[in-house]
Amino acid sequence: MIKTNVQAVHDTLQSEFRRDERLILLGEDVGVRGGVFRVSDGFIEEFGADRVIDTPVAESSIVGVAIGAALGGLVPIAEMQFADFSAPAFEQIVDEAARMRYRSNGAWGVPMVIRMPWGGAIHGALYHSQSVEAFYAHVPGLKVVVPSTPYDITGMLRSAIRDPDPVIFLEHKATYRTVKGEVPDGDYTVPLGPADVKREGTDITVYAYGLMLHHSLAAAETLAAEGISVNIVDIRSLRPLDAETILREARKTGKCLVVYEDNRMFGAGAEIAALIAEEAFSDLDAPVMRVGGPEVPAMPYNKPQEDWFMPDPAKIATKMRELAAY
Amino acid sequence: MAFELKMPKLGESVTEGTIGKWLKQPGDKVNKYDLLVEVQTDKVNTEIPSPVAGTLKEVKVEEGQTVPIGTLLAVFDTADGEAAAQPSSSPQPQASSQPTAAAPKPSQPAGVPPASGRAPSERGPSVPPPSASRPSAPEGAARASTRAAPPPPQSPSPAPQSSGAATATAERPDLSDVRATPAVRKLAGENGIDISEIEGTGLGGRVSRKDVEDFIAQRQSSRQQAPTRVVQAQPQAPSQSAPVRQAPVPSLSGDELVPLSQMRRAIANNMVQAWSAPHAHAVMEVDMTDLMRYRERVRGEFQEREGFDLSPAAFIAKAVVEALRTVPSVNSSWTDQGLIRHRELNLGYAVALGDDGLIVPVIKDADGKSLAGLMRSIRDVVDRAKARRLTLDDLSGGTFTLNNTGPLGTVVSSPIVPPGQAAILSSESIRKRLVVTDEDAIAIRQMMNIVIGFDHRVVDGSTAARFLTAVRDWLQSAGTSVPVY
Numbered sequence: 001m002i003k004t005n006v007q008a009v010h011d012t013l014q015s016e017f018r019r020d021e022r023l024i025l026l027g028e029d030v031g032v033r034g035g036v037f038r039v040s041d042g043f044i045e046e047f048g049a050d051r052v053i054d055t056p057v058a059e060s061s062i063v064g065v066a067i068g069a070a071l072g073g074l075v076p077i078a079e080m081q082f083a084d085f086s087a088p089a090f091e092q093i094v095d096e097a098a099r100m101r102y103r104s105n106g107a108w109g110v111p112m113v114i115r116m117p118w119g120g121a122i123h124g125a126l127y128h129s130q131s132v133e134a135f136y137a138h139v140p141g142l143k144v145v146v147p148s149t150p151y152d153i154t155g156m157l158r159s160a161i162r163d164p165d166p167v168i169f170l171e172h173k174a175t176y177r178t179v180k181g182e183v184p185d186g187d188y189t190v191p192l193g194p195a196d197v198k199r200e201g202t203d204i205t206v207y208a209y210g211l212m213l214h215h216s217l218a219a220a221e222t223l224a225a226e227g228i229s230v231n232i233v234d235i236r237s238l239r240p241l242d243a244e245t246i247l248r249e250a251r252k253t254g255k256c257l258v259v260y261e262d263n264r265m266f267g268a269g270a271e272i273a274a275l276i277a278e279e280a281f282s283d284l285d286a287p288v289m290r291v292g293g294p295e296v297p298a299m300p301y302n303k304p305q306e307d308w309f310m311p312d313p314a315k316i317a318t319k320m321r322e323l324a325a326y
Numbered sequence: 327m328a329f330e331l332k333m334p335k336l337g338e339s340v341t342e343g344t345i346g347k348w349l350k351q352p353g354d355k356v357n358k359y360d361l362l363v364e365v366q367t368d369k370v371n372t373e374i375p376s377p378v379a380g381t382l383k384e385v386k387v388e389e390g391q392t393v394p395i396g397t398l399l400a401v402f403d404t405a406d407g408e409a410a411a412q413p414s415s416s417p418q419p420q421a422s423s424q425p426t427a428a429a430p431k432p433s434q435p436a437g438v439p440p441a442s443g444r445a446p447s448e449r450g451p452s453v454p455p456p457s458a459s460r461p462s463a464p465e466g467a468a469r470a471s472t473r474a475a476p477p478p479p480q481s482p483s484p485a486p487q488s489s490g491a492a493t494a495t496a497e498r499p500d501l502s503d504v505r506a507t508p509a510v511r512k513l514a515g516e517n518g519i520d521i522s523e524i525e526g527t528g529l530g531g532r533v534s535r536k537d538v539e540d541f542i543a544q545r546q547s548s549r550q551q552a553p554t555r556v557v558q559a560q561p562q563a564p565s566q567s568a569p570v571r572q573a574p575v576p577s578l579s580g581d582e583l584v585p586l587s588q589m590r591r592a593i594a595n596n597m598v599q600a601w602s603a604p605h606a607h608a609v610m611e612v613d614m615t616d617l618m619r620y621r622e623r624v625r626g627e628f629q630e631r632e633g634f635d636l637s638p639a640a641f642i643a644k645a646v647v648e649a650l651r652t653v654p655s656v657n658s659s660w661t662d663q664g665l666i667r668h669r670e671l672n673l674g675y676a677v678a679l680g681d682d683g684l685i686v687p688v689i690k691d692a693d694g695k696s697l698a699g700l701m702r703s704i705r706d707v708v709d710r711a712k713a714r715r716l717t718l719d720d721l722s723g724g725t726f727t728l729n730n731t732g733p734l735g736t737v738v739s740s741p742i743v744p745p746g747q748a749a750i751l752s753s754e755s756i757r758k759r760l761v762v763t764d765e766d767a768i769a770i771r772q773m774m775n776i777v778i779g780f781d782h783r784v785v786d787g788s789t790a791a792r793f794l795t796a797v798r799d800w801l802q803s804a805g806t807s808v809p810v811y
Binding site: 151254283284326 | 507508509510511512528529532534535631633702705706709710713715809810811
């Protein structure tokens with residue numbers, strides 16, 4: 001069945017709620033309102049207010065309560081209404097959820113999913129456009145995944161819910177309704193970790209996730225018409241990071257570009273670029289290049305400045321050409 | 327000093343090689359990069375150049391023997407080699423008579439091959455100077471041809487980086503001055519290539535990895551055409567020892583000898599070997615009407631999502647995979663010890679390269695792929711085959727071959743089974759034809775013939791027919807609604 005990304009989240013949550021009654025959903029406006037992105041539309045009617053819980057505007061307590069519920073035997077899905085708002089919950093996520101397994105010597109885990117709609121290009125300005133993946137991908141003990149197609153979202157959300165440890169599940173909100181794709185029936189899962197080659201090519205290799213994956217695929221199409229064959233790897237999971245696929249695809253072309261909309265400096269692309277430089281040095285035929293967000297504190301509101309901030313297919317294509325010509 | 331030459335790794339998945347002809351014999355003086363020995367792997371025949379200068383003391387592996395990588399092939403005495411290499415690497419007569427002041431400018435005939443026996447000053451101005459620009463095809467050929475002729479002259483083309491081309495003589499240039507990425511250095515090193523000989527197409531004239539790959543390919547093909555080196559008929563693998571008699575060829579005026587390309591030779595060897603299997607063929611008709619309608623329905627969205635067309639070949643490949651699951655005995659190989667049933671299902675996909683020939687890259691683990699996955703794989707191998715970017719690994723491991731002759735317009739053909747496989751399927755062109763249906767009505771249907779060629783030692787007619795039936799049934803029923811992803 002063809003679904004949008006947001007439908008995939010909704011349907012997967014719904015079927016998992018039906019499958020396992022230990023699942024609860026906590027967040028701002030997830031109940032009566034059905035979620036600001038309509039992710040939990042119809043949930044409170046079907047599953048009741050005990051399982052679909054409207055919380056106060058206090059992210060620290062959303063995550064804190066979810067951690068307690070998880071330790072008590074439930075499987076909580078904590079929703080950060082926007083990833084930007086997860087900052088107040090940072091302490092709970094990093095100091096408690098991520099470390100529970102370690103500090104209890106393996107005895108306790110926190111089987112919890114924290115969903116966060118993230119990313120820009122929706123005219124959301126400073127507080128509704130941020131990229132937070134690098135903050136969390138820096139922390140051992142967390143899993144941080146960024147699926148970007150309905151197929152991957154469905155399979156990886158199932159895996160995240162069934163994982164015995166905390167998973168940060170990032171959903172790029174600009175792709176919620178713009179990206180559609182086939183989702184097969186049946187209870188398939190996609191493991192949390194492996195990257196996926198979304199387009200085979202021979203001249204350069206591009207690594208991306210989220211909205212940038214789709215922009216990169218569009219740019220690759222432009223370049224194909226110019227005779228440049230672009231290989232595209234969907235990173236899908238930042239922690240764990242699939243070094244094997246990243247390096248294999250780097251060696252294939254010897255020319256690598258990482259595309260991400262987060263601030264370029266210290267972003268996820270820096271880690272990927274460093275990995276390639278360390279492990280695939282002798283196969284590189286060009287410096288590893290990056291396209292990323294500028295050194296600006298936050299996403300501007302007005303459209304010209306937002307466009308200037310965001311990498312788009314044209315900017316990515318320019319960088320791809322530069323790399324191919326190197 | 328003794329130097330031991332071991333069997334090098336010749337490709338990804340290549341674990342052994344068969345020694346063809348030793349081009350040098352024990353006692354021969356050998357210069358560095360002289361071609362030493364021909365080695366055949368299952369897909370590629372190549373020559374190993376000598377990594378050292380010296381005397382070939384002992385050959386450890388006989389011609390025709392197959393040995394694993396790392397096996398000791400030969401022993402050299404290199405102390406003797408240093409002295410022996412001296413005369414050949416000393417400056418050529420014309421260079422010594424014209425000291426460094428006469429360093430050639432790029433526009434001058436810098437690299438007159440010494441074989442011509444004439445000093446540059448003897449050349450009249452009317453004689454067109456050999457081009458000093460770098461690797462054009464004929465020059466590459468000249469270089470390769472002189473390579474095999476002792477004593478080796480200096481490279482005919484000067485490297486502009488080293489300004490004193492005449493003083494550089496036979497010394498390999500110091501690569502530390504040449505700007506090259508790690509990948510280029512590695513590839514050049516593995517193939518014994520001097521990067522400064524290559525013209526770069528990258529930024530600011532940089533030599534890219536692709537430039538090196540192209541250079542290797544060019545060197546390979548020019549070596550084949552080198553007039554000084556007659557390529558011997560390749561001895562076949564031991565299983566195919568029967569000598570092939572050459573049919574008498576009429577000699578007519580105006581005849582032209584077209585040298586065999588490496589691909590032409592490989593195809594010939596392969597086909598002769600394949601012919602040792604007793605072949606039989608069977609044909610079946612498939613009604614593709616419903617499937618083609620279904621394809622029209624899903625095609626637009628596929629095109630939009632993937633950026634290329636969903637060809638009938640993907641459906642046929644899928645049908646073959648499903649049929650091999652149903653009739654697994656077709657996915658096997660003949661050996662004298664017994665039949666080998668393959669659990670892996672690696673689909674060879676024949677790609678025509680026009681007059682250049684034909685190549686069969688292999689789609690590994692084809693049974694794990696969706697329709698879209700197969701289409702992507704097909705497109706990938708076809709693109710890379712046409713760009714000559716297939717690797718040895720792409721060509722190995724096939725367990726069954728699909729030969730999609732439909733686009734060529736044929737309606738029946740008799741495909742030859744690739745050596746090591748049990749069968750091959752040709753899918754012919756899809757044409758509208760008048761057909762009498764099961765309901766005794768006359769209808770216009772899109773019909774396609776499928777032809778199986780099979781090794782009758784492995785598969786019998788009834789099995790072949792069962793396989794064809796499975797392909798047909800899948801295309802006529804399951805294939806008409808198969809999920810694309």
